[in-house]
């Protein structure tokens with residue numbers, strides 16, 4: 001869901017650097033051939049992720065939730081020359097699709113794809129991250145935050161996607177709606193955590209920007 005009216009979203013995209021030809025093809029072919037293409041970050045959010053990565057110049061990025069590899073390519077643009085991005089997804093059926101686009105990019109050898117459940121893979125990572133993008137199953141946002149916190153350097157950043165959850169965060173919540181309940185709990189947890197500073201950025205479906213103090 002976009003929170004801006006469509007004409008303002010169009011205007012914002014028209015005044016944002018365009019996607020590369022590779023990203024445009026990946027975006028278009030995801031929409032044409034892959035289930036649930038709304039999951040892809042897209043032009044505006046993709047350029048934002050790239051811009052944030054360029055501002056941070058991370059040496060290590062962790063992405064939780066690869067999907068077709070669009071946001072991984074955007075984030076990897078800002079890596080230092082010796083930097084690497086690790087991206088995790090439990091859907092092995094997406095691997096060939098994502099890799100076929102990464103292989104067309106000079107960033108291909110900087111992207112490591114780990115297949116499996118994020119909650120099992122993260123504890124096995126022996127890395128210190130500068131930037132983490134949480135964009136997988138929203139019910140586990142809080143768990144992923146806890147698992148990565150000690151692996152994030154002080155001053156490092158976490159971005160968590162879809163924290164406005166199509167606007168459901170401000171509507172009455174049914175007890176059976178476990179996703180919205182989890183997103184609300186995550187946002188509250190971050191807001192109350194004295195170890196971080198945070199900004200809830202109302203871009204697209206909402207991005208929680210978190211800086212570890």
Ligand SMILES: C[S@@+](CC[C@H](N)C(=O)[O-])C[C@H]1O[C@@H](n2cnc3c(N)ncnc32)[C@H](O)[C@@H]1O
Nearest residue numbers: 039040041065067071089090091117118136137
């Ligand atoms: C919203 S999509 C990611 C979109 C991608 N970051 C982008 O912006 O283009 C979420 C992805 O998380 C993956 N996922 C969901 N639950 C997971 C889990 N428990 N462990 C690992 N990956 C998971 C899904 O398979 C899906 O590909």
